[in-house]
Structures are given as C-alpha cells and as structure tokens.
Amino acid sequence: MLNEEFIDLLKRLIRAPSVVGAEHSFFRVLQRELEERGANVTWYEGVLVAQGSDPFSTMFSAHIDRHGLVCTGPNEFQYAAFVSANRTDLLNNSVSEQLMTKVTERFNQEGVYAYEPWSGVYRGKGMIRNGYICEFRNNLIFEVEGLEGVVAGTPVAFEDTLSKNGERLEGQLDNVLTAASLVHLFSLGFKGTAFFTAQEEAGKSWRYLLEWFRRFGGTTNRLFVVDTSPFPDIESANQQLLVLREKDANASFNADSTALLQQFCEEIGFSYLYKNRYVEAENEKLLAAGQAPSSLGSTELGRIIAASNGLVDGTTLQIPTTGYHTMHESASVASINAFLTMLQAIANLR
Secondary structure, eight states, X not given: OOOHHHHHHHHHHHHSOOBTXXXXXXXXXXXXXXXXXXXXXXXXXXXXXXXXXXXXXXXXXXXXXXXXEEEEETTEEEEHHHHHXXXXXXXXXXXXXXXXXXXXGGGTTOEEEEEOTTTOOEEEEEEEEEEEEETTTTEEEEEEESOTTOOTTOEEEEOOOOXXXXXXXXXXXXXXXXXXXXXXXXXXXXXXXXXXXXXXXXXXXXXXXXXXXXXXXXXXXXXXXXXXXXXXSHHHHTTOSEEEOSBOSSOBOOHHHHHHHHHHHHHHTOOEEEHHHHHHHHXXXXXXXXXXXXXXXXXXXXXXXXXXXTSOEEEEEEEEEBSTXXXXXXXXXXXXXXXXXXXXXXXXOO
C-alpha cells in the first residue's frame, strides 16, 4: 500500500496546471507544500530550490512541466513543448518526439482548460476534436472546441486527475509523480536539496539548473535526477521495479553514483533494468529487421553533464511507466513504493 499522505499530495499536484513554459502557478503550489514540510524555498528563473538543514548532503532534481497546448492565434492551438522551445520542426532526435508523432490521435476527445500562467486562474474549458502534424509548419496542431475566445499566449492544460486501475496509478504522471515524491521526502526529514525545474520537455531545464550550480555549487555536485521512463506495454514495464541508466544520447553518467543505486537495489531486493542497455538491445533487433533505431533519449542530466565541464555529475533513478505522454500514463504501485524507498536510502533516511 502507498502512503496515504503521499497519495493525497499527488492528487493535489496533478490537478494543478503546469504546462511547459507556463509553470509559475505550479511553482506557487509547490512552494506552499514544501514550506508546510519545513523546507526553505527559493525561486530562481526556471527552477524552484527547496533545502533542508544540510543542503549539500544529497541533491535531487525533478522537472515539473507537463504537456499541454498554447494558444498561438485565433482558435489556433499548438503543442506547448515545441512552442516553448522555439521549435519550428520535429527533428525526431529524441524519444519524446519520435513517440509524439505517433500518438497525436490519443489526445482526441480529451478535455482541456485555459488558465492564467502566473496565478493559475481558470479561463474556460474545451475539448480537443482533432490533432495532426501540419505539413507546412511541421508541428503539432490541435483543433479545440469551446475555447474560441482565448487569446494568443494562453496556456491550455489537460483536465488531469489521478486514478487507480488495479495495482497501477494512472494520470499524466510525467513528471508530477517524482516531483511529488521529492516533496514527500521532506515530510520524512530530508535535509538535502531538491530542485524542481521548468521546461524540461522543451529541452531548457538543464540551463536553469546549471546556472544555480555556477552561482552556488561546490566542487562535488553529485546530482540524482528522478523521472519516469516509458515502456511500450505493461508487460515490459513490469519486468522491473526501477530503471537505471549509465548514459543517454548526450553524456555518460557518474559510474560510482550509478553503481551505488545498483547496490541499493540488490541489497533491498528491487529488480532493475539499465534503460540504455535495453534500448541498445532493441535497436539491434530493429536494425536486423531493416528498421530505424530508437534514440537513447535526451535527458536533463545528460545535457547538464555535457555542458558543465565537470561542474555537475550524477546519475538517474526512474519509474517504469506505460502510456507515455498521455492522460493515461500508468505506473505500478510496487514500482512507486520501491522508488520512495530508494529515495530514502540515497538520502540516508532508512
């Protein structure tokens, strides 16, 4: 069974909008939840920093942006992640883009609502009637019924709630699930630092995080980035409780930190998988069949390691999920429990 306080927190957070590029109102919700748990909270551009009494003892990072739409003209709505990233093309050089080109139809008939980005004030609701890739702009365009009066620049969030389906939790979990876990960690006495970053889905979050380390970081900045990790179906997701990585498409991760996570998994008895090895094995099958290989993925951690010239290093811990970037992304209760236990082990709270 999952901790009831954690479940209640997750329900509150998943209902608060946090569309890529319009996360300010969610930062305000996070600040309240963190301060109620004794954290010292500071805002910087693109990152909210929560610290306990020993800030450099352990450092975690989770991105808080979720997918949604943004109004770009009269009754015109585009995928917020690509607008926020100032992108005009889908380059298909990340897992997110490769999958998104395949799942546009999954958003049809999804309820959405517009909100003020700073305050979170509700500005009306609508329904997605169609989603497609525009051949002229090479971007995702959505037809929305009910938001005809919304002005350009207004974020539009999916109507998202948390539900339980058997032994799995469902909702737009990426990445509110692990962000909620870090907030909950302060309830358990966490004394280190938790970073909550904006615009990860637009490929910008690492810049905000790196700026913080350039201002305040020490010589040893071992960072644990937490996130969800997509799998094609429940069967493959359930093959392991947790997901580790040795690298992504940008950089190799810290070997000692990764080995520490593997050690914890083995000592506690949690099954795990190295996602980069999994993708490489699947790519061998695709190449043998004459198909294009998949990307290793472009993560916040890989980007910051590649750009920091040794200032920041670390590894990642992820929860296996299905239904990537939809309102029905799911994770097993067993994986979430294992993840929460691992966070406590890393932070010396067990």
